[in-house]
Amino acid sequence: MLNYISYRLLQLIPLLVAISIIVFVIIQLPPGDFLTNYIQQLKLSGNDVSESAILNLKQEYGLDKSMIVQYVYWIKDMVLHGNMGRSFQFNMPVADVIWPRLGLTVAISLISLVFVWLVAIPIGIYSATHQYSILDYVFTFIGFIGVAVPGFLIALVLVYFIFIETGVSITGLFSPEYVDAPWTLAKVLDMLPRMILPVIVIGMASAASLIRITRGMLLDELSKQYVITARAKGVSEGRLLFKYPVRMAINPLISTIGWTLPALISGEVIVSIVLNLQTTGPMLLKALMTQDMYLCGSFILVTSVITVLGTLLSDILLAAIDPRIRFGGVGE
Amino acid sequence: MSGLTTVINQLRRPRTRRKKKTDQPSMEVASQWQLMWWKFKKHKLAVISAVVLILMYLIALFSEFVSPNLSATRFTAYKNAPPQKIHFVDAESGFQLRPFVYGMKEKIDEETFLRTFSEDKTKKYPIQFFAKGEPYKLWGVIPSSIHLFGVNNPDGALFLMGTDQLGHDLFSRIIYGGRISLSFGLVGIVLTLFIGLLLGGVSGYLGGVSDTIIQRIIDFLICIPTIPLWMALSAAVPREWSATQMYFGLIIIFSIIGWTGLARVVRGKILSLREEDFTMAARLAGAGDLRIIRKHLLPSFASYIIVNVTLSIPATILGETSLSFLGIGLQAPAVSWGVLLQDAQNLETLAHHPWLLWPAAFIMLTVLMFNFLGDGLRDAADPYK
Numbered sequence: 001m002l003n004y005i006s007y008r009l010l011q012l013i014p015l016l017v018a019i020s021i022i023v024f025v026i027i028q029l030p031p032g033d034f035l036t037n038y039i040q041q042l043k044l045s046g047n048d049v050s051e052s053a054i055l056n057l058k059q060e061y062g063l064d065k066s067m068i069v070q071y072v073y074w075i076k077d078m079v080l081h082g083n084m085g086r087s088f089q090f091n092m093p094v095a096d097v098i099w100p101r102l103g104l105t106v107a108i109s110l111i112s113l114v115f116v117w118l119v120a121i122p123i124g125i126y127s128a129t130h131q132y133s134i135l136d137y138v139f140t141f142i143g144f145i146g147v148a149v150p151g152f153l154i155a156l157v158l159v160y161f162i163f164i165e166t167g168v169s170i171t172g173l174f175s176p177e178y179v180d181a182p183w184t185l186a187k188v189l190d191m192l193p194r195m196i197l198p199v200i201v202i203g204m205a206s207a208a209s210l211i212r213i214t215r216g217m218l219l220d221e222l223s224k225q226y227v228i229t230a231r232a233k234g235v236s237e238g239r240l241l242f243k244y245p246v247r248m249a250i251n252p253l254i255s256t257i258g259w260t261l262p263a264l265i266s267g268e269v270i271v272s273i274v275l276n277l278q279t280t281g282p283m284l285l286k287a288l289m290t291q292d293m294y295l296c297g298s299f300i301l302v303t304s305v306i307t308v309l310g311t312l313l314s315d316i317l318l319a320a321i322d323p324r325i326r327f328g329g330v331g332e
Numbered sequence: 333m334s335g336l337t338t339v340i341n342q343l344r345r346p347r348t349r350r351k352k353k354t355d356q357p358s359m360e361v362a363s364q365w366q367l368m369w370w371k372f373k374k375h376k377l378a379v380i381s382a383v384v385l386i387l388m389y390l391i392a393l394f395s396e397f398v399s400p401n402l403s404a405t406r407f408t409a410y411k412n413a414p415p416q417k418i419h420f421v422d423a424e425s426g427f428q429l430r431p432f433v434y435g436m437k438e439k440i441d442e443e444t445f446l447r448t449f450s451e452d453k454t455k456k457y458p459i460q461f462f463a464k465g466e467p468y469k470l471w472g473v474i475p476s477s478i479h480l481f482g483v484n485n486p487d488g489a490l491f492l493m494g495t496d497q498l499g500h501d502l503f504s505r506i507i508y509g510g511r512i513s514l515s516f517g518l519v520g521i522v523l524t525l526f527i528g529l530l531l532g533g534v535s536g537y538l539g540g541v542s543d544t545i546i547q548r549i550i551d552f553l554i555c556i557p558t559i560p561l562w563m564a565l566s567a568a569v570p571r572e573w574s575a576t577q578m579y580f581g582l583i584i585i586f587s588i589i590g591w592t593g594l595a596r597v598v599r600g601k602i603l604s605l606r607e608e609d610f611t612m613a614a615r616l617a618g619a620g621d622l623r624i625i626r627k628h629l630l631p632s633f634a635s636y637i638i639v640n641v642t643l644s645i646p647a648t649i650l651g652e653t654s655l656s657f658l659g660i661g662l663q664a665p666a667v668s669w670g671v672l673l674q675d676a677q678n679l680e681t682l683a684h685h686p687w688l689l690w691p692a693a694f695i696m697l698t699v700l701m702f703n704f705l706g707d708g709l710r711d712a713a714d715p716y717k
């Protein structure tokens with residue numbers, strides 16, 4: 001087990017390096033660097049910027065050096081000091097902008113993940129054990145819509161109908177009086193009911209595909225010989241179902257965390273823009289509009305790293321649960 | 333007499349039976365594609381979806397002709413007008429088979445300055461097929477002024493799905509937008525298919541170092557959340573690009589991220605097919621790599637590729653839609669479903685002008701149809717099951 005984990009950890013290093021290079025390239029992509037923008041902003045706000053000040057700034061950020069040196073500077077600063085560059089749109093360090101919002105994004109994504117599991121597993125089991133029943137068809141149909149229609153469209157339609165029916169606008173994550181308030185129990189309690197809709201909308205697609213996977217896997221398992229043998233020996237149906245087949249069928253739940261998590265974060269970004277949540281989505285969009293590249297680059301970096309860690313965690317969990325992986329070839 | 337007929341019948345029977353066989357080869361001798369076609373036909377939902385999709389693409393192809401108004405025409409007198417109701421019964425003349433619409437009167441609320449439209453029952457415009465309307469050039473070449481349907485009257489106007497805040501006819505714009513949104517899926521898949529087939533094929537057939545490298549690249553691309561990455565890349569596209577450049581720019585962006593799924597399928601199939609006896613036989617008979625791939629491997633997994641492609645087209649369409657919806661994809665003078673949905677972003681506008689949600693219905697329909705079709709094709713892809 002320890003061998004396996006350390007092998008996976010080693011594999012992580014080139015992956016992280018590759019991600020950071022891509023992010024750096026993205027930051028460099030738009031014409032002009034952020035310093036030009038920064039200086040322009042200073043000039044616009046009436047500050048006089050002298051040539052020497054510009055040179056100083058250039059040196060400070062290493063902009064007079066080659067790309068590779070700049071990359072090394074950027075990485076060194078981030079790893080050693082947690083400094084991810086400066087957002088000129090908010091005029092503060094990127095880290096200060098990102099972390100509070102990222103917390104909310106991660107919280108919503110994780111709650112969505114739990115929601116996905118809580119919904120998908122029982123429905124998947126029900127659909128498999130009651131194949132071709134009316135409810136099975138209903139779930140299949142809902143599943144199709146969930147897979148096919150993206151969250152932001154569902155959100156748009158839901159928000160409209162809820163507004164028409166009840167007159168309540170459910171956008172935003174907090175009531176107006178709590179938006180800028182520090183975190184208190186009251187604020188959390190205020191947030192919880194407002195989180196229901198985003199969580200459902202964000203989780204719907206993943207839940208739908210997971211229902212299909214669970215159903216398919218369980219149907220495969222249930223037709224296997226060991227199930228027939230167990231049934232012939234008089235094992236009760238409940239025990240029969242939960243002892244092995246279900247355990248086998250929910251394997252993909254864990255192995256797909258790696259894909260589910262980025263899908264959830266991806267979905268969260270765009271749904272939160274529609275629902276106007278104070279998470280990373282609107283921030284990313286605004287950053288992209290103003291070409292605040294350090295901010296959006298850092299965001300992609302952080303979410304990718306979270307995803308990579310999530311995948312690692314899922315692989316380790318899988319190895320812990322499924323002995324075939326633990327003892328099977330480490331090389332695969 | 334009756335004895336004679338039975339003899340004749342007995343003599344005839346084998347011949348008629350044989351004739352039937354040539355009409356429809358039986359299961360044993362049918363080709364694989366034939367079997368797939370039979371299996372596909374049984375999936376009613378998929379067949380219906382295929383018909384609907386073909387219809388939608390035809391409409392997109394002839395959008396200038398099908399839409400009652402031109403996409404760029406602004407009806408300044410009818411800004412934010414609601415969809416007109418189609419009537420069959422008139423107070424004076426009673427029921428008539430030809431549907432008609434009434435003219436619209438605008439009223440401005442004196443307190444809230446909210447503009448509302450009501451039906452002007454004195455003006456009646458029957459809807460006619462092949463009505464004369466604004467002149468256009470089909471595909472920029474064939475000049476005409478005949479529209480599939482319209483009110484045939486320069487004073488009247490037909491807004492089946494209302495108008496937007498600039499007075500554009502939403503229904504016509506949705507049809508024009510379909511041309512961009514629907515074609516985006518097809519054109520986008522070509523490049524994705526090319527990259528996916530090439531890299532997946534190399535990875536599976538050659539194996540070794542190239543396989544490892546390509547697999548690592550796939551692992552790497554999968555762990556970056558797609559939507560933020562799309563957003564960042566498309567935001568990095570220069571602002572001064574024209575709509576056409578942006579269209580192909582977006583296609584390139586989607587393709588260099590989206591080929592991984594296809595490459596995985598291709599690699600997996602090639603890996604298993606490479607070990608099959610018929611591949612070995614072909615190799616022993618002296619066939620070259622290219623011939624083996626082309627003649628023996630490709631036909632065996634072509635059906636799986638078709639399924640995968642069918643399911644990635646809606647994903648590409650949705651990608652374009654989401655980016656344009658957010659305002660970092662295609663931009664305003666270009667009309668796509670995502671661009672049209674930009675107007676529906678705001679809850680306040682939605683509450684007053686709910687018809688702006690219509691493009692969403694078309695997107696959902698398209699995506700659902702593609703998914704049903706893909707589902708049917710997936711069942712058909714393995715006809716021996």
